[in-house]
Amino acid sequence: MADWDVKDLEYWDERIREKVEEFGLTCYPQEFEICDHFQMLGYMAYSGMPSHYPHWSYGKSYEKLKTMYDYGVSGLPYEMVINSSPALAYLMRDNSLCLQILTVAHVYGHNDFFRNNFTFKSTRAELTLNLFKIHADRVRSYAEDPSIGTEKIEAILDAAHALAIQCRRNLAIKKLSREEERRQMLAASQPTYDPFQRIHKRQDYIPPDIQKVPLSPEEDLLLFIRDHNPYLSEWERDLLTIVHEREQYFIPQIETKIMNEGWASYWHREILNSLNLPQELHLEFLVRHNQVVRPHPRGLNPYHIGLKLWDDIKRRHDNPTPEEIEKYGKPTKTGTQAIFEARDVDRDVSFLRRFLTEELMREMDMFQYEPRGEEIVISKVSDKESWREVKEMLLKSVGMGSIPVIKIEDADHSHNRILYTKHYHDGRDLQLEYAERTLAYLQRLWGHEVILETVVNGKKVLLSYNDKGFSTKPLK
Amino acid sequence: MTIAATIFRPYSQSDSLRSDRSAGDRQRHRQKVRESIRDNIADLVAEESIIGKEKDKIIKVPIRGVKEYRFIYGENTPGVGQGDGNSQPGQVIGKGEQEGQGQGDEKAGDQAGVDYYETDVTLEELIEIMFEDLELPDMERKILREVLSERLSKRKGYRRAGIRIRLDKKRTAISRIKRRLAVQRREEIEEWDDEERFPFHQDDMRYRHLVTDVRPESNAVVICIMDTSGSMDTMKKYLARSFFFLLYQFVSTKYRNVELVFVAHHTEGREVTEEEFFHKGESGGTFISSGYTKALDIIQERYHPSVWNVYAFHCSDGDNFESDNPTALKAAKQLCDLCNLFGYGEIKPLGSRYYESSMLNIFRRLEAENFQTVLIERKEDIWPSFKAFLARERPKEATVTASA
Secondary structure (H helix, E strand, O other): OOOOOHHHHHHHHHHHHHHHHHHOOOOEEEEEEOHHHHHHHHHHOOOOOOOOOOHHHHHHHHHHHHOOOOOOOOOOEEEEEEEOOEEEEEOOOOHHHHHHHHHHHHHHHHHHHHHHHHHHHHOOHHHHHHHHHHHHHHHHHHHHHOOOHHHHHHHHHHHHHHOOOOOOOOOOOOEEEEEHHHHHHHHHHHHHHHHHOOOOOOOOOOOOOOOOOOOEEEEOOHHHHHHHOOOHHHHHHHHHHHHHHHHHHHHHHHHHHOHHHHHHHHHHHHHHHHHHOHHHHHHHHHHHHHHHHHHOOOOHHHHHHHHHHHHHHHHHHHHOOHHHHHOOOOOOOOHHHHHHHHHHHHOOHHHHHOOOOHHHHHHOOOOEEEOOOEEEEEEEEEEOHHHHHHHHHHHHHHHHHHHOOOEEEEOOOOOOOOEEEEOOOOOOEEEEHHHHHHHOOOOOOOOOOEEEEEEEEEEEEEEEEEOEEEEEOOOO | OOOOEEEEEEOOOOHHHHOOOOOOHHHHHHHHHHHHHHHHHHHHHOOOOOOOOOOOOOEEEEEEOOOOOOOOOOOOOOEEEEOOOOOOOOOEEEHHHHHHHHHHHOOOOOOOOOOEEEEEEEEEHHHHHHHHHOOHHHHHHOOOOOOOEEEEEEEEEEOOOOOOHOOOHHHHHHHHHHHHHHHHHOOOOOOOOOOOOOOOOOOHOOEEEEEEEEEEEOOOEEEEEEEEOOOOOHHHHHHHHHHHHHHHEEEEEEEOEEEEEEEOOOOEEEEEEEHHHOOOOOOOOOOOOHHHHHHHHHHHHOOOOOEEEEEEEEOOOOOOOHHHHHHHHHHHHHHHHHEEEEEEEEEEOOOOOOOOOOHHHHHHOOOOOOEEEEEEEHHHHHHHHHHHOOOOOOHHHHHHHHEE
């Protein structure tokens, strides 16, 4: 039914790879697997992993994807590529030759990004597939263990999945050991040098509480519980580790969605334009390409925004307009240097902060919306007065910005082993029903009362969950 | 730099057939959905909206158990979108529910997003789930009463003997031709002279054969008896209605043909339409026996227990005239003899005036296995009392004697 065979793919792959090298992309070895749409749905449900531990949520995600696919709400992606070495990508059997060529080129773009962007440095690509395989094997072995079994595993996994994303956001920053942290605290508590100390009142020395657990607020909820709840059994700790590691693997992808998709789209366009495709393939390519990178009205299409930005960076460095030179100074790098540098050192937040200009925002007609009563209303548009605010809002909501920051403040609150956590409120309130349920999961893992400090409608509140259930009280 | 050779793994059908790896997880998920519906049944049954609806009506059931909870931002969080170039402040871009999807659309791959989850089930499915979970050990083993009725309609093959009226002319003619060919062969005649007669013989005759088909009759009637005296207010009627609804739905799952009869009574019983039954209030005192007598009459007239399975249920607030009690008890006994199941539900919403006279005490004297009294005080009681009611269905032996 398809108008191609593997030979065609190999031929085009050869030519694409010549271009990849010519353009200076550096990729992991690449593997493609051709699959039908059932397999594709299967891979999607398990985030592309050839092996993955079982959990009902993946069944749910499969059903959801399949329903959407069956009813035509959403099609299947042309491709799916996972960050591993060798990079593994799936091609849909039923796609046309043009789509396959486009996809292969696109995949090399992602591959290069995975290999070079700093956020991915912490995921050890060559171990990815094995890691997931080992995890799956371990979870299955617990399921087969007569003293554990599926139900107990599910209870832990449900809770762990709910909390897994509450983890450290910037993996490039080194996590200090307790000893290092203590030393830093002691150093910081020393009075600062004061040249006028003779005439100043002597500062009181407040000794830091170096016995506190944790010393400084802790973001990694699962790992903290693993290390500080003595009542967990070994397999429970292991499950927490497994879920944590799984989530860590996906965080770079969450953090670089716009850059990554934009980068791959940028390069598939460059590569295909330089391939001298036969006319009918080229026309189909143009249609497909525009479908992928068109703006989604009222939403944000990462392919569109990403590609726009990369194009703009390149153009501003290679051919800046006089106004731009006046506003941003004369470019010191070539366009190519600039985009390769950004590829290495940015993530979505910093990328948008650095490169999303007022002009570009206006061109893309970005607006800020907010709910008013029943309706959703545009509150600000990217005009002279408010483009900065719109941009700030955008920066808040990309990548991990869409996940509330929750940290563990005290593991022995009121000397009673109550886990005191705090939501770092930035103007956005938590969804309370979800907070309540998630807190219940936290309590399940901690095995004792948990408290969450947050702000609801401008007032500080304490949500707590213990064996009697959920309760809230205002915080004075 | 040089890249190691790219590998293309071709499509393999067998892999695809083998690789339904999500099967186990999907099954577990479905199981959770069903569990969640089951957990919510008590709430759903109390929901006014499902009472008295058509079977194919779709009901939205919020699935709590299978939501994946995370810490997420609330609904009133602002966000950023992209317009078509003409966006103006103050422009309305959507309704409340769409929020979260609007921006989640393309991020759905790796972000939790707003996990709205509701499933649509038809009322029929819902009822199936409801009754599948009825923990009635007897119920499963018990074969519901089936009344045998004879019908003379089924054809079954052909015979050489029979009565004239069932003669099958075509087959008879065919067998005559067969016989003629056989004779031709035996006598080694090349060409048969068409002029020569070859009459039908007794052996050629073919008759249609009919068998008497015994088919179990699957008829049931639900007799709803309700006190419509002045003391039955809207709330009480609503509770009664919910109960009748469940009973009807339950009986419908077990029998092919189910009819509903409404008997309203105050001091005298009348058969009324559904509309009148639930909406027409009447005043005056109460003779419960009058409703029972009417029901007995209707059963005698139209729903003879040899052909019908009778389920009767009576709802009242228990406010009966003292003098009527012995008669009512006697009539109830008679109903028990005729019905598969007869129940009395006393509806006393909390906060309503407590009547000293309660039929529950009177009916305690009635010793029939298929009789059950329930007390309904509020919406939440309906489901448990309904379960209790069903647990009392008459055992099969009793049924057989009744129908014999």
